[in-house]
Amino acid sequence: MKRSLLLLLPPALLLTACATHLQKKENYLREAGFRTVKPTTPEQIAHFQSLRKNHITHETRNGSTLFMLADENKKILLVGTEEQFQRYQELLYIKEVNPDTASAKFTQGLEKAWNQGWGSVLGSLVPQ
Numbered sequence: 001m002k003r004s005l006l007l008l009l010p011p012a013l014l015l016t017a018c019a020t021h022l023q024k025k026e027n028y029l030r031e032a033g034f035r036t037v038k039p040t041t042p043e044q045i046a047h048f049q050s051l052r053k054n055h056i057t058h059e060t061r062n063g064s065t066l067f068m069l070a071d072e073n074k075k076i077l078l079v080g081t082e083e084q085f086q087r088y089q090e091l092l093y094i095k096e097v098n099p100d101t102a103s104a105k106f107t108q109g110l111e112k113a114w115n116q117g118w119g120s121v122l123g124s125l126v127p128q
Contacts, residue, residue, distance in 0.1 A: 022054050022071065026078060028095070029056075029069060032088035034080035048077055056085075 030036070039048040051057055051070040058067045067085040069078040080088070 024096075025056075025069065026071065028091045029078045029080065029084075029088050032080065032091055033084040034067075034069070034078040034088070037077045037079050038075065039077060048075075051077075058085075 037044075039045045048070055051068060053070050053072040056067055056069050058065050060066075065082050067080050067082070067088075070076075071078070
């Protein structure tokens with residue numbers, strides 16, 4: 001009995017991790033400006049079903065490239081432009097690969113404000 005439970009645990013954990021990963025990916029895509037589309041017409045549904053599920057794919061239409069993520073569970077499609085996809089990649093890098101980049105940018109912004117005159121105002125508020 002214990003052994004069968006142990007055999008079921010890794011797949012369950014893997015499914016949870018995949019769902020979390022997909023949700024993060026969708027959140028980053030939305031933050032980058034991707035829009036949500038619900039396929040309604042037979043053509044849209046057929047196109048949705050032809051896409052690789054839960055992976056970002058791209059297509060060229062009318063000379064411009066569109067990036068898409070088909071969420072099979074929610075039956076939605078997230079669609080964005082090249083610029084939005086670049087923003088997604090930046091967000092992914094900042095938040096997942098190198099989170100220190102975001103705090104470094106914030107610190108640089110504070111330093112810039114300090115050097116542009118706020119230092120004298122804020123510095124007078126700090127007890128010596």
